[in-house]
Amino acid sequence: MPQIETEIPASHMPPSTKTAILVIGGAEDKVHGREILHTFWLRAGGSDAAIAIIPSASREPLLIGDRYQQIFEEMGAKFTKVLDIRDREQGEDPYFQEYIEQCTGVFLTGGDQLRLCGLLADTPLMERIRGRVQQGEITLAGTSAGAAIMGHHMIAGGSSGECPNRALVDMAIGLGFIPEIIVDQHFHNRNRMARLLSAISNHPERLGIGIDEDTCALFEKDGWLRVIGRGTVTIVDAREMSYTNQTEVGATEPISLHNLRVHILSHGDNYHLHLQKPVPKQ
Amino acid sequence: MPQIETEIPASHMPPSTKTAILVIGGAEDKVHGREILHTFWLRAGGSDAAIAIIPSASREPLLIGDRYQQIFEEMGAKFTKVLDIRDREQGEDPYFQEYIEQCTGVFLTGGDQLRLCGLLADTPLMERIRGRVQQGEITLAGTSAGAAIMGHHMIAGGSSGECPNRALVDMAIGLGFIPEIIVDQHFHNRNRMARLLSAISNHPERLGIGIDEDTCALFEKDGWLRVIGRGTVTIVDAREMSYTNQTEVGATEPISLHNLRVHILSHGDNYHLHLQKPVPKQ
Numbered sequence: 001m002p003q004i005e006t007e008i009p010a011s012h013m014p015p016s017t018k019t020a021i022l023v024i025g026g027a028e029d030k031v032h033g034r035e036i037l038h039t040f041w042l043r044a045g046g047s048d049a050a051i052a053i054i055p056s057a058s059r060e061p062l063l064i065g066d067r068y069q070q071i072f073e074e075m076g077a078k079f080t081k082v083l084d085i086r087d088r089e090q091g092e093d094p095y096f097q098e099y100i101e102q103c104t105g106v107f108l109t110g111g112d113q114l115r116l117c118g119l120l121a122d123t124p125l126m127e128r129i130r131g132r133v134q135q136g137e138i139t140l141a142g143t144s145a146g147a148a149i150m151g152h153h154m155i156a157g158g159s160s161g162e163c164p165n166r167a168l169v170d171m172a173i174g175l176g177f178i179p180e181i182i183v184d185q186h187f188h189n190r191n192r193m194a195r196l197l198s199a200i201s202n203h204p205e206r207l208g209i210g211i212d213e214d215t216c217a218l219f220e221k222d223g224w225l226r227v228i229g230r231g232t233v234t235i236v237d238a239r240e241m242s243y244t245n246q247t248e249v250g251a252t253e254p255i256s257l258h259n260l261r262v263h264i265l266s267h268g269d270n271y272h273l274h275l276q277k278p279v280p281k282q
Numbered sequence: 283m284p285q286i287e288t289e290i291p292a293s294h295m296p297p298s299t300k301t302a303i304l305v306i307g308g309a310e311d312k313v314h315g316r317e318i319l320h321t322f323w324l325r326a327g328g329s330d331a332a333i334a335i336i337p338s339a340s341r342e343p344l345l346i347g348d349r350y351q352q353i354f355e356e357m358g359a360k361f362t363k364v365l366d367i368r369d370r371e372q373g374e375d376p377y378f379q380e381y382i383e384q385c386t387g388v389f390l391t392g393g394d395q396l397r398l399c400g401l402l403a404d405t406p407l408m409e410r411i412r413g414r415v416q417q418g419e420i421t422l423a424g425t426s427a428g429a430a431i432m433g434h435h436m437i438a439g440g441s442s443g444e445c446p447n448r449a450l451v452d453m454a455i456g457l458g459f460i461p462e463i464i465v466d467q468h469f470h471n472r473n474r475m476a477r478l479l480s481a482i483s484n485h486p487e488r489l490g491i492g493i494d495e496d497t498c499a500l501f502e503k504d505g506w507l508r509v510i511g512r513g514t515v516t517i518v519d520a521r522e523m524s525y526t527n528q529t530e531v532g533a534t535e536p537i538s539l540h541n542l543r544v545h546i547l548s549h550g551d552n553y554h555l556h557l558q559k560p561v562p563k564q
Contacts, residue, residue, distance in 0.1 A: 163470040163494050163514040164546055188445040191473030197546060212445050212536075232445040232536045243562045245548065254494075254514045254548035258560040262544045264446055264479060266527065266536035278540040280525045 018043055019139040021177060021219040025185045025211030026110055026144030030071060036216045036229050041075045044105025044139040050079035052103045056119045057111025057145035064109045091123025100128050105139045108146030114156050114172060116145055121175060133177055136221055140177060144185050147211060152179035153203050158195040164255040169198040178219060184210045187234060200238050201246040201255045208236030223273045227265045235271055237261040300325055301421045303459060303501040307467045307493030308392055308426030312353060318498045318511050323357045326387025326421040332361035334385045338401045339393025339427035346391045373405025382410050387421045390428030396438050398427055399457060408457065415459055418503055422459060426467050429493060434461035435485050440477040446537040451480040460501060462555065466492045469516060482520050483528040483537045490518030505555045509547045517553055519543040
């Protein structure tokens with residue numbers, strides 16, 4: 001097992017063009033091909049990667065942090081460290097900040113997205129991660145709860161088995177790494193189309209992104225996302241919506257949404273966030 | 283209780299412009315406002331209505347037939363009759379055919395859509411119902427299994443909790459009253475978006491119509507449908523689809539569908555089948 005240090009030589013940083021943001025729908029393969037986690041490891045620098053695992057969404061942070069640490073070490077990451085943040089004061093810990101300053105990949109585990117935001121939002125640590133991600137210096141990945149927090153608006157909870165209505169989804173503010181999207185995860189697995197539609201009805205200027213389990217929307221810095229993994233990524237684009245009654249109806253009444261554009265993308269398909277354009281696998 | 287007869291005076295026929303086809307998502311209100319069933323009764327002629335109830339989809343045809351008969355009699359239908367067809371030979375029964383010849387409304391109950399088609403497809407009785415519906419002489423309603431059979435292609439079964447894939451849906455041939463649609467019922471209630479998408483991927487020239495429980499897509503003869511009831515009608519329009527891998531992938535592999543147009547319609551909303559145009563409630 002490689003020794004964990006906070007000092008990482010600058011030469012180990014991957015070229016900034018290789019960084020990306022991986023938004024994972026949960027339950028990614030941790031045993032067999034591990035395609036998604038392997039892609040994260042590669043894009044974080046491969047054998048030169050210095051990875052920070054933040055398990056703070058989970059109520060079993062030691063267990064889950066250790067699991068991912070073992071995986072990335074087995075793949076050959078140079079440095080791995082679990083940042084076991086359990087209170088907001090740790091977001092100011094200089095030791096953690098120093099590691100973030102020099103790492104090449106940050107992985108946010110699953111758990112509860114409200115817990116993750118509550119512990120990390122607006123801390124110096126999170127602001128530094130955000131800055132380095134925006135500069136293209138860090139590859140960021142989040143799975144399940146760690147995916148939910150990617151947008152400015154975040155789905156905090158909700159249910160299924162109903163037509164779109166305001167009470168079907170609980171919204172909160174996310175960590176905003178990709179502010180223009182609203183993410184839903186475990187998407188078709190947990191039948192979440194109606195809850196994503198309910199969320200989008202209130203924020204039609206945002207792009208709804210539903211990600212299935214063991215599936216990843218990999219966001220490149222140039223605005224393209226690419227699908228990897230076993231399921232689909234569903235894009236709900238309401239930017240040309242011609243009508244909704246969302247503001248007029250009661251919380252449990254059905255919501256109308258006219259003229260949505262929907263794309264179901266599978267492995268290898270691409271979509272451009274701003275061109276609003278899907279491109280099939282070549 | 284009015285006497286059931288097969289002879290109905292011609293003066294009791296409603297004006298043909300009033301007839302419609304009501305496609306009901308199942309579990310329609312039978313106790314309180316009964317909005318959908320009342321609309322069927324009205325469009326079948328109201329107090330002049332002569333209604334045929336076909337409970338053949340059900341394995342308890344007497345029970346379910348009697349239930350609807352009581353409801354339509356309470357509303358004041360002039361004649362009601364349960365056509366308890368349990369084998370295909372009854373589809374040639376002159377007594378049943380005579381009733382159909384003179385009735386103003388036909389109601390198909392829920393149950394198993396394969397059973398319904400197996401008993402009725404291509405029988406003289408069904409051909410006569412089809413002819414009179416096409417001529418605008420009969421208002422037709424079908425709920426649940428009775429709704430599923432409306433298109434040429436029919437969803438016979440399937441499941442949920444997966445991304446769109448060919449194995450998620452079982453297709454068969456329906457009774458084809460509105461050939462250009464593929465209906466799914468109990469739609470958001472049973473999380474059937476992925477199964478409807480799976481069906482549409484193989485028949486993108488057809489229009490997917492997902493109907494929630496206690497909700498009705500009422501098709502007028504001029505191509506407009508209007509939503510009544512408590513839930514939503516979801517339209518999946520793949521006629522401008524730019525790409526699918528449907529024919530290339532294995533039966534359980536994820537299906538890509540690029541550039542779908544989706545509309546969620548609620549009470550009072552309208553949609554034109556051929557203009558592809560939703561119009562909000564006025």
